[in-house]
Amino acid sequence: EDKVVQSPLSLVVHEGDTVTLNCSYEVTNFRSLLWYKQEKKAPTFLFMLTSSGIEKKSGRLSSILDKKELFSILNITATQTGDSAIYLCAGLIQGAQKLVFGQGTRLTINP
């Protein structure tokens, strides 16, 4: 059975801290790993990682994929209160193009 597991499930930090969110996966016919941010309603796309070891960056956010260890991390540096959200990772199944989601990490940034 395809499975994606995120940790921690919940994280509370102070503004300015750096956080690392974890995502491990067991997905047959794995194609890519996707990260989404969900603030209130619709998840918004952050990154798609297909190749191992290549870091993707967008401002204070960065992510990397390890296809040998079946693992991805999402880093957020100098956190701001606007980073408070649920962060979802998902494995994309090649061919069917189905996404298998993890449970999400609820990140709270306190001022």
Add this chain to the structure above:
Amino acid sequence: DGGITQSPKYLFRKEGQNVTLSCEQNLNHDAMYWYRQDPGQGLRLIYYSQIVNDFQKGDIAEGYSVSREKKESFPLTVTSAQKNPTAFYLCASSQWGNENEQFFGPGTRLTVL
């Protein structure tokens, strides 16, 4: 504006009634998806459609039905057979191909009383 719309935002129904959730996209995307989100469980795939007049069951299709008569529309019916229908329902769409991310609508929160 291009995007995905879902309606209604909130929906209340009595137990035993069927209810249909609307999802429309004007992004000209081939593929559309329905997910259910429960607290602590992330998103689970209900049904998806790669092309008009074709759709496949996801991981939790029991108690749900869909249709894809038009490219831009993918309505989801929650039937009385669904044992625990109260949840947040998200619709998504993407261009077909492995390099394309899914874009999500704002969701419908369904409460069955």
